[in-house]
Amino acid sequence: MVFLLLSSYVFSAKAIELRWQKGETFSEYLDTKGIPQSILEKVDEGDVQFFNEIHAGQKFYELVDEHGNLLQTLIAINSEMQIQLYKNPETKEFEFDIIPIEHETNEYFAKVEVTSILYNDIVAQIGHKMLAARVSYALKQAFNARNFKVGDEVSFFYTQDTRMGMFYGAPHIKAIMIKNRGKEKFICIDEETGRGYDGTYKMEPYTVTSKQKVHYTVGDGGMFSLPLQHIRITSPFSLRRWHPVLKRYRPHHGVDFGAKRGTPIMAIGDGRVIYAGWMRGYGNVVKIDHGGSIVSLYAHQSKIKTKKGAFVKSGNVIGYVGNTGVSSGPHLHLGIYQNRKPINPMNMISRDSKGRSVLKSIVKYEDVDEIFYKKVPIPNAQENKTKLLELLRNQESSYIWKNMQKISKKEDEADS
Ligand SMILES: [Zn+2]
Structure with missing residues (x-):
């Protein structure tokens, strides 16, 4: 019954794509169409949720229909x-x-002439x-x-559900042929990812995890390293604190x-000792000039x-x-001054060295992931290539979507 209804409409009917208005209820929708609310009473209880x-x-x-009268409304629920x-x-x-939901899948062929940016050319021409x-x-x-030049040609075939x-869902590109400055270049498409390859093979990454020796060395990467092998902060830097003594x-x-x-105290960076002796309050103290007024x-x-x-040297x-x-x-009191301030x-100790020993390099065995690549044939690449070559020989015109019978009230956001 449903299919008979659909097919009897097809010749004179027009499909309009719309978007459901914010806050609109199904019963309000019926009002706008002049459909009596009483028909809602006939909706099966198990189906009410979908509305x-x-x-x-x-x-x-x-x-x-040709007079604009509503024949049918279709609203997807999944x-x-x-x-x-x-x-x-x-x-x-x-x-x-x-x-x-009835949709059909068809194959389409397209030939686009490059006049500016390919994206714009496809939109304009297809x-x-x-x-x-x-x-x-x-x-x-x-x-x-x-490398595209005006006058180049890009031909491809793809499937599109309608x-x-x-359109219903995204198109799937199968194969592309570029005619670039007179030379033909064939691009195979990995349908799973939509990526194109210059050839019928792709490099696929795979991971190998192994135990590897990792060296953590003193102060590499950061500005300063830690002054002690193990640190425990007992009193942080502060502009105002309660002094317990x-x-x-x-x-x-x-x-x-x-x-x-x-406990041994280590220099936090390379530099020259500018003070080594007694100072009131600080007791035995060492000051190191690291350059750059630090x-x-x-x-x-x-x-x-x-x-x-x-x-x-650092360490x-x-x-x-x-x-x-x-x-x-x-305890060790560590001060750092820049331009005497x-x-x-x-804030000056490298992130990498925080909480780690800086006295000597540490060797650890850690799981290390290594990525390798292997050559994998692209599924259907050869078949799609043959098919595209055939289409190129026999077909001149592209299927132009903008010419299809379609009234769209709003720009299709999903396509942009
Ligand atoms: Zn202190």
Whole structure:
């Protein structure tokens, strides 16, 4: 019955593609069409839910006669089924049904002349934006678009599902032939990804996971490394903090790392020692000039193991953790100054070295993924190539989508 209805409409009817209005209910839709609300009472209870699931912006179709009278409305409820509201030709009454979505798949051939950008040429000459996008994508890796010359030709064939004479879903490009500056170039398409290849093979990546030795070395990559092998921050950098010994608010122009007395302290970067000795408050202290007006300071040391004027490398031991000067327990106070202004040391230490040893390189065995490539034949490539060559011999004209019987109230957003 349904198919008879459809086919009896086909010759005089026109399909209109529309989008469901925001906030519009199905009953309001019936009002706009002058269809009595009473027909809603006939909707099966199990089907009522589908009427509520129609959402704003959803595409739907109206089939109208030559006078513009509604014959049928089709609203998809998923990719397979649709609500059909149709005028029964015998009773002249509207009825509902839920029917499968009928769409057909056809193959189309296209030949496009390059006049500017291929995408624009396809849109102008074939009238199918999504097709233009798919062809451009397919060529992305296989052909440098800059090499196109005005007068070049791009031929291809593709499949497109249609529903009531309109696009249904995206096209699938099968094969492309480029006539570039008189030379022919064949592009095979991997239908799974839509990518084009210059040849019937593609390189497919695969991953091999293996245990590999990984070296983490001192301070590579970052500006500064950590001054201790293991760090535990006991007091952060602060412009105003409660000083536990002085029992007053004081700025803390450095960061305190708790550590056992005697723990080796390492230079955080290469530089020249500009101070190594006693300073009030800081006890045994070392200052290193790293160049660029940056100075680092290591305070409260139990013992200093460098001299003023010495050149040190990042990771060199310059002293040992202690409790000298004004200090509530063994710890390292690390200060960093730029142009004599204190800055937060944690902002100067490379991310990579945070929480890791910087004394010596660490060797770890880690899972490492390596990507290899293998040559894989593109499915149907040879077959599609043969077919395209045949189409090129026998067919001149392209199927022009913009000439099809279609009234679209709004620009099809999905195609742009
Ligand atoms: Zn401190």
